[in-house]
Amino acid sequence: MPKSLISLLLFIIVSLGGNLCHAETRIIEIPLTLDFSLLRSFLVRQAYKGPMESAQVVNKDEGCTQIKLWNPVIGRENGNLKITNQIKVKAGVKLLGMCLDPVSWQGKVEVIQSPAFDPDTWIFSVKTLDSRLLDEKGEPAFVANIIYSLVREYVHAYLDQFKVNLSTPKRDLEIQLPLFFKDDKRREVESWLKTLRPGLPEMTDQGVKIELAMRVAEPVPTEQEEELPDEEVVTDLTQGDRQAFIKYWETWDAYLVREIKALAGEPLTRKEKDVLLEVVLKTRHQFFEILDSGHTDQDLVRKQFLWSWQRLAPILRHHLLDEPHGSLFSFLSFFTAADALAVLDRLGPSLGLEISESGLMRLARLVAKDQKYHSLSYSYERDSLLQKILGLPPLPPPTGPGLDVEDIPLEDFGVDDREQRSGRIWDWLVKPAWAGKGPTGLEEIKPWLYWRTDSEKYFKAVFTLVDHACQDALAKDGLDPKYHELFLKIARASAWQESCWRQFIKKDKSVTYLRSYNQSSVGLMQINERVWRGVYEPKSLCWDIKYNVRAGAGILELYFRRYALKRLGNDHNLDDSTLAGLIYAMYNGGPGQYKKYLKRHAVKKYWLSDRLFAEKFTQVKAGDLGKCLDCLRTGG
Template sequence: MMKKFKRSILLVIMTVMVCVMPGEAASQTMHIPVTIDYPLLRSMVISSVFTDPDQTVQVLYLNNGCTSVVLSDPSYRAEQSHVRGDFRLKVKSGDYSRTGCVKPVEWDGYLSVLQTPVINRQDWVLSFKAVEYQLLDADHKPAVVPEALRELIDVWAYDYVNHISINLLPPFEQFKVLLREVFHPELQSSAVKMIAGMTAERPVCDNDALRIYLRFMTDEVMKKKKELQKLHGSALQQEDSAELWKTLDSFFVFMIHTLAPETLTADEKQILLDTLLDTRYSFTTALSQGIITKDLVRAELAAAWRESAPVFRKHLGGGSSQDIMSCLAFFTVGDALAVLDRLVEDLGIEINERTLRMMASLLCKGKEVPLEYESTVDETLKGVLDIKQQFPDPVKQPNQSSLRRMIGISFAAFIPSYAWAAEYGKMPSAEYMNRWVYSRKDIDPYLDRVKDLLKQISESTIKNGKIPGDYHDLYRLIVFSTTWQESCFRQFRMKDGAVTYLRSYNNTSVGIMQINEIVWRGIYDPKKLRWDIRYNMTAGCEILELYLCRYALKRIEKLQLESKIDDDTLARTVYAMYNGGPRDFYKFLKRNRTGEYYRSDLLFWDKYRWVKNREWSNIRLCLIGG
């Protein structure tokens, strides 16, 4: 029974709620509700009880089936302060003889039982005490059942349902082990004592779920925490914290990999994309400001979990029974981290690479998960996030002698130190270099070439994308304005006597469209972003299309504003997200109302008006000056 039970226990949700006892120090008493929504309760019961073919249970089978009672298809819902369980019921009774079953009486309907859930505090077994029951026909209306079958129903069906139980001890034990890991090492012994003191309170039947409250006291941990002065004073060095964040990012990508794209709704895919982008943009912002800390990483995990966990709870759970049991612990710890984040200073909650790897291993049958921070394109990630791409043919590669002849002596000097060869593995064609390496003597022809290529790629994006026709012209303006703002139309620059790709001041973004390699990890090839101008342009155009269509236009529609947002404001909003992530949609609208703009808002506004008014002569301000 336990093995079957595990198949359905994956999505048990533990949401931590902190309750402060009157007159006492903050957070001395905690209540953790084990939350089991009713579809999950159904799955748990099926896995533990309805183990015969077609999710049935043969309660009684006599005389070759002449007398039988079969239950199947359980379902649960809340009813007042109880749980209402409905079970498909087939009953048959006849006189058995040598010739077979004589004059059988059969009935097919539903047994509907009002139940009170009960948790045994000693063995953590969840059972259900029947209050009353009724029989319903196939249309769920009160039924009249032949008297000959009533005794069978009372003695066998009703009694069987009244003894259904679920063993919650295995997932609870896993939860306790993993919960200990989220405490600082010097507090874990105290945390073990605290967790050991957990007691279960009476289950509560809410409209959305059955909740079993766990209560425990935090005094032991808080006392130890006070003794350890400056526990968080020696924060990790920024480099170490950045590595921890990379592990967190890999952990979230790993979680996304567990989902099947075809099972996700568009809204669910959007939630995952929002969470991934917001988390990554937050990291790049903190990295630029030099404030990467271990606590920041922990807070980002908590925020990401709160946003995305409902999607994972809904879709995970199709593995083996052992996998399901491990997944329960996975979700339990994730939920606990999300809310315990509020008590980090009092309880010494922290996150580390070991904790993340342990959680990941729960979804991999206990196998170790390295959580490597890979830079290669991740087709699985793109599929789950519903990111479709179209890229041009790769740059042609001639031999080095041809490159020297065509480029001439001026470029030949830095061919040996040319960064492309080491990173991309092949030399660029001479034609490619001549066309896309900017020279002051070549401003107008260079700008014409870049504009022509950008127009070609943006038109291709319009043709193959999902931009509404009314916004095609605006999209073109956004593309050119963004390129001007981000790079002054440059993919490459001269550095230390060699040609290299353009990189942002904080070393996160590259190329003519300044694609953020951290934010778009797994979506775009970093080497091509750096060395292939067409690839970089295509990526930038796709990202702008994404922010226009999947964010700006959809969010504006949901806001139902009294007055329509004009195109100029819409363009600035799209760029704000391109620069700062999805959260900047709302932030920019607020800045636009107050007039308190970021410097990047104002600089883009300049470029946007110049492109709109075809004031291309202003390009010299950044090309010659840069």
């Protein structure tokens, strides 16, 4: 009889005496997965405590008989576990204080073990079935019988002591799961958890999986969404609702960052970093778009949590479970809880699943390597660790002003409105960037108050500044040189489109930095503060024009190289104008715009922002920049 059928029959027999009384219920299975890397970490922590992950299995008769194991590797062989070790055996006879005729051999040993699980104690264990000795090349070894006998006597018994008590993740699941349901549903969820019964262990390509069967109320089933959904449930927001929605999402975004930062110090591949970055950018851009619409999707956090989990779980499992540190049980609890949420979500929204702040807080503590309490605070300050994990090259430290103010009175600049400042821009460009001229940093801002100087000279200065920032971005990364000129033109057109080349504007009798109509983006390159939270210094984006332009150039280069060219391939058939439009669409709306823009292009139904950028790019490409001056002169 198949194991899964036996497990189901046992569950039904036990649950008949339960206290859950729903007219319609169904049995779901929550996977508790012991990845091979996790099992190895547990094994090393228990049994390989010597130097370089070694184990002295036996050492008797004053060293006459010894067995040493090291470098264990765990995998599968059919329906069993296979542990491969380096092994060194010494066998002799102790007589009159001497070790007579010792035989030594070194090679590999493969130990085949059957996994077992006690549903009463929740203890996972193993039983050795057989072993094989191999030479260093992996071929069957021919050794003396005494070597075989010692291995079977001591190695089998030593490795059979390996056990993992899974009551901790079970207990954590019982605590965690109710936190992800609405208050009026939690008592019912607790009753579901009383029916939780483990099945028999099964071998998978990933490791050992134990299905935890649980009886839940039967909701209306819905299909699982494979992509981050675009549509939102439109709900008009009061001011109070809006603030609550923002705070709720900010807690989720802070949790997502905490989850990603658990990978600090891990040898992430470029592909893994790309996945992490895309998750961050897509979820943030989607939130911003919904917020900007004036409506909300009340299930947004739940959808984003589950969508991101599908993409992050393989990376987190691969890197967090391969070290025998003290966080292993917490990580196992973390993965089990998150997998349970994914299973429950497939039953449909009527189940009442809700990603609560308290639930996120507890998951954050589980995934923290240092196991300390962490708040999920939402800060705009630059996070160099997050920047490194996402694979983003750091900008040079800001050397210009990073003021903690919203505006500055015109009189503080000490310059009369009628004063002509024809030479200062060029003086600035040939001197070391942002050379300090005063304690407040206002001298560095003066050259960029475009209404105080000749517009042609101002434009040439900003144009040069954008080009220098592009050269810096191209020097850091590997964009093919054949695209360098195109990249410069895209950056120029983007600066024109985003801000009409302005970092600062005059407001009443004050100077302030340029903000977008919806207050989300700042400066000449209109960097979205929410989307790029933690990546750039927020005050410098506002008050340091050079820093802002460098950030924008870096973002454009990122979308060009890591998104457009990577997905299109070197043999793409897009002309320069279409490729430029695609890159700007992502700059403006995130990586989700890659497919959307190409769909719009295919049917020639462009957004207004697409058309406006295309006009500017055409003029930049042709060298016709006369309208740039008109833009500056009219302020629009």
